[in-house]
Amino acid sequence: MTQSVVVQVGQCGNQVGCRFWDLALREHAHVNKKGLYDEALSSFFRNVDTRKSDSRACGVGGRIQHLKARAVLVDMEEGVVNEILQGPLREVFDSTQLLTDVSGSGNNWAVGHMTYGSAYREQIVDKLRKAAEHCDCLQCFFLIHSMGGGTGSGLGTRVLSLLEEEFPEVCRIVTSIYPSAEDDVITSPYNSVLAMRELTEHADCVLPVENQSLVDIVNKIKQMSHSGKPGSVIKRDSAIISGRGGLSGPEKPFDAMNNIVANLLLNITSSARFEGSLNMDLNEIAMNLVPFPRLHYLVPSLTPLYTLADVSVPTRRLDQMFSDAFSKDHQLIRADPKHSLYLACALMVRGNVQVSDLRRNIERLKPSLPFVSWNQEGWKTGLCSVPPVGHSHSLLALANNTCVKPTFMELKERFTKLYRKKAHLHHYLHVEGMEQSFFSEAVDSLSSLIEEYNHLDATKRRLMPDAPRLPIAR
Amino acid sequence: MSVVTVQLGQCGNQVGHELFDVVCADAQDGQRKAYSTASCERFFHQTTHGADLVARAVLVDMEPKVINQSISRAAKSGRWRYGETSHFSQKQGSGNNWANGYCVHGPRHRDMVEELVRREVERCDRLAGLMAMMSVAGGTGSGVGTYVTQCLRDIYPSTFILNHLTWPYGTGEVIVQNYNSVLTLAHLYKLSDAIMVHENDTVHRICSQLLNIKHISFGDVNRVIAHQLGSVLQPALTADSHGVYSRNPLGELVSSLACHPEYKLLSVSTIPQMPSASIAYSTFSWPGLLKHLRQMLISNTKMEEGIDWQVRPTAGSERTSSLTAPSFNTSLANLLILRGKDVYSAETGAFEDPALYTSWLSSQEAFNLWKSPVPFNKYEKSATVVSNSQALLRPLDNIVGKAWNMFASRAYIHQYVKFGISEEDFLDSFTSLEQVISSYSQLC
Numbered sequence: 001m002t003q004s005v006v007v008q009v010g011q012c013g014n015q016v017g018c019r020f021w022d023l024a025l026r027e028h029a030h031v032n033k034k035g036l037y038d039e040a041l042s043s044f045f046r047n048v049d050t051r052k053s054d055s056r057a058c059g060v061g062g063r064i065q066h067l068k069a070r071a072v073l074v075d076m077e078e079g080v081v082n083e084i085l086q087g088p089l090r091e092v093f094d095s096t097q098l099l100t101d102v103s104g105s106g107n108n109w110a111v112g113h114m115t116y117g118s119a120y121r122e123q124i125v126d127k128l129r130k131a132a133e134h135c136d137c138l139q140c141f142f143l144i145h146s147m148g149g150g151t152g153s154g155l156g157t158r159v160l161s162l163l164e165e166e167f168p169e170v171c172r173i174v175t176s177i178y179p180s181a182e183d184d185v186i187t188s189p190y191n192s193v194l195a196m197r198e199l200t201e202h203a204d205c206v207l208p209v210e211n212q213s214l215v216d217i218v219n220k221i222k223q224m225s226h227s228g229k230p231g232s233v234i235k236r237d238s239a240i241i242s243g244r245g246g247l248s249g250p251e252k253p254f255d256a257m258n259n260i261v262a263n264l265l266l267n268i269t270s271s272a273r274f275e276g277s278l279n280m281d282l283n284e285i286a287m288n289l290v291p292f293p294r295l296h297y298l299v300p301s302l303t304p305l306y307t308l309a310d311v312s313v314p315t316r317r318l319d320q321m322f323s324d325a326f327s328k329d330h331q332l333i334r335a336d337p338k339h340s341l342y343l344a345c346a347l348m349v350r351g352n353v354q355v356s357d358l359r360r361n362i363e364r365l366k367p368s369l370p371f372v373s374w375n376q377e378g379w380k381t382g383l384c385s386v387p388p389v390g391h392s393h394s395l396l397a398l399a400n401n402t403c404v405k406p407t408f409m410e411l412k413e414r415f416t417k418l419y420r421k422k423a424h425l426h427h428y429l430h431v432e433g434m435e436q437s438f439f440s441e442a443v444d445s446l447s448s449l450i451e452e453y454n455h456l457d458a459t460k461r462r463l464m465p466d467a468p469r470l471p472i473a474r
Numbered sequence: 475m476s477v478v479t480v481q482l483g484q485c486g487n488q489v490g491h492e493l494f495d496v497v498c499a500d501a502q503d504g505q506r507k508a509y510s511t512a513s514c515e516r517f518f519h520q521t522t523h524g525a526d527l528v529a530r531a532v533l534v535d536m537e538p539k540v541i542n543q544s545i546s547r548a549a550k551s552g553r554w555r556y557g558e559t560s561h562f563s564q565k566q567g568s569g570n571n572w573a574n575g576y577c578v579h580g581p582r583h584r585d586m587v588e589e590l591v592r593r594e595v596e597r598c599d600r601l602a603g604l605m606a607m608m609s610v611a612g613g614t615g616s617g618v619g620t621y622v623t624q625c626l627r628d629i630y631p632s633t634f635i636l637n638h639l640t641w642p643y644g645t646g647e648v649i650v651q652n653y654n655s656v657l658t659l660a661h662l663y664k665l666s667d668a669i670m671v672h673e674n675d676t677v678h679r680i681c682s683q684l685l686n687i688k689h690i691s692f693g694d695v696n697r698v699i700a701h702q703l704g705s706v707l708q709p710a711l712t713a714d715s716h717g718v719y720s721r722n723p724l725g726e727l728v729s730s731l732a733c734h735p736e737y738k739l740l741s742v743s744t745i746p747q748m749p750s751a752s753i754a755y756s757t758f759s760w761p762g763l764l765k766h767l768r769q770m771l772i773s774n775t776k777m778e779e780g781i782d783w784q785v786r787p788t789a790g791s792e793r794t795s796s797l798t799a800p801s802f803n804t805s806l807a808n809l810l811i812l813r814g815k816d817v818y819s820a821e822t823g824a825f826e827d828p829a830l831y832t833s834w835l836s837s838q839e840a841f842n843l844w845k846s847p848v849p850f851n852k853y854e855k856s857a858t859v860v861s862n863s864q865a866l867l868r869p870l871d872n873i874v875g876k877a878w879n880m881f882a883s884r885a886y887i888h889q890y891v892k893f894g895i896s897e898e899d900f901l902d903s904f905t906s907l908e909q910v911i912s913s914y915s916q917l918c
Contacts, residue, residue, distance in 0.1 A: 002566045139566055275539050287889055293888055355695070381646070466875065466879055467882035470878075472912045
């Protein structure tokens, strides 16, 4: 069994991270009835006996003493991390896992990436190394951050390149929260584009998430639960936005949205943690979904969003779940994959679902989903027997699809609007180590990425002939 | 006498476990003593206490979950178990990457795996051969499996090695499955004595149409595969065994069927296959069973439903390449295995018809017959044909075609290059398989 380390950077990264740890504990508590520290738990938690003087980690198999998250928390201002340390999750983190400063990055990528990146390089590497050493077999780093601000975006991407440098063989899966168009941070386009270049070059996979999509999903669920229609009562604790049953108390404003992202991370790792008839490990995700190194942006979608409490509602639920995964309402970025081109698609199913159900639904949906000519059957599937809390089954779809192109193009447009006028540029250029070339190179990287997606899109309508086979002398 | 099985990867371990379950249950089913003894000797060894049956198997996987499951399920059955130290696993899988399995994990763990196999082999009074069970779609079964087969071939150059492969569903379980399949098949063709194949798609249809299973799970699929494999490998009386159960099953299988190095692909058809609840209410006759099985063979259907009775053997000169028109399935060689009541009265002449076979082998050499008077796995009468024929030609061609299309765009190649497999290696594998396809197409 392998372990993963979560690195949460910046305000958003830490808030999402916090929800992730809460829900992870809830999930394991649900499954692990005997209180034993098993392999599944060890993938994200260490078991420490604090009574012993050296607080060494206990191996798998014994009782749970004290769970510590395999995490590194980084923030350049103290507010969020302090809140975590005063909240119910304080026992899960060790002070050695935290790195904070006081003044923040002022929504400035350059401050995060250059100034703090250099100042804290040693310490960051040290903490990462410690976290890695606690692992028997480290498979993956999960980086959680936002793109629009200064710390998550700038320092986060600096951490990403440090991860590549120091741990080149460990997979890097980045969950990036992209700002919506109406973001209140004016310089978010600069920060996002500068960060995008780093993601394209240093990440193995990126799971882009847009705030606006999260808002839409939250509204949809709230609408559903308040509609008062008969048969529309949502089962307690089953909504993807619900954090109930976890350690934290009353919900804070962004909690609902952050819970969605936390559930995404739980579902992605479910097959690596729990058993199933067709396991899907984390290294298999990158292997199957990334046909070309730079095209590693995987659009996530989660279903179901909630379970209805009324059990007399007929079970077309399973097939409906598969259909929903491809609808644009369930995608975590604002995109419509059905009308763009699929390069590859992964379906991770949890719960009581058999391979025949999976196959039936793939057969059913395949005709309406355009796949690139050389990957007509580009499906990667995984079956994990343990369902998430509150559901009998669930599905996570990860699509490598050209529908990310409009998102990137919009981002580039917003960037260009500002850059043309050189608005706010001086804030960046004043930072030591920052040069104008960073901007031009970053936007070039984005442009060429968009171009690659364009190129693939162009093949969509054309019927590509099969490549002529090797001739054999008869 | 004894067969040592190496179970590789998730599929290999899951199917292997079902196989041991089937043969153990069948052997202990109040059967004739000679049959029981022969079967147990073939697949199990008994501990010094005498009570326990321990499978002659080595379990290999790069991550521990599946092996742990297989071992505990076997122990729970109470009838047999796996050896306590007969398994090898690591912490992290091969990531569906053949190159990772073949170039990294294989060599890294070579010594350990060889040691485990050596121990099992030494426990055998007489080794009939080795059987490696794996899938071709993933990373460990395919990559590590190929590497292990290579090592075993080096260490045991004169032992029979049978590779049992499970081919994945055509509509992906793994996106790079066609690459992994091509690399595996091309390499195994040079190393293995015979390659026996089951396709998930075909077995799935058997589950849904013959066994009437509504929600088919991988367990169901694996049990069908195990049943078919069991019907081949359980003790039988052969032409050379002189009235006792054959002591050289793998050797006789290989020499009857894989007589030419260009032709090593074997497929399996079994009749009857029905829901176990219905078996008691059914009666079977040898003529009926054999008639259906023969037609299944020549029309290349694996089920006794939906057989195309229009397909007939044509004269040699009229046969065309079978890639374009679905037609008659020409065989190189066939092995018919009959088990059950009144087996000596079964008339098998129809299988010796020269029209079924390629012209350069006489039907006496091409057709082989094994019999066992003991019913297999609750079926009063059952018949299996292991066939070296064009049955796998179209599926193989599909796999190579899809892989080639993907290769033309160089998609995913960087993932393989990262671990040491170059574009050259891919091209070599493609070339080998095109040769195999060509050879089988021209069989007439």
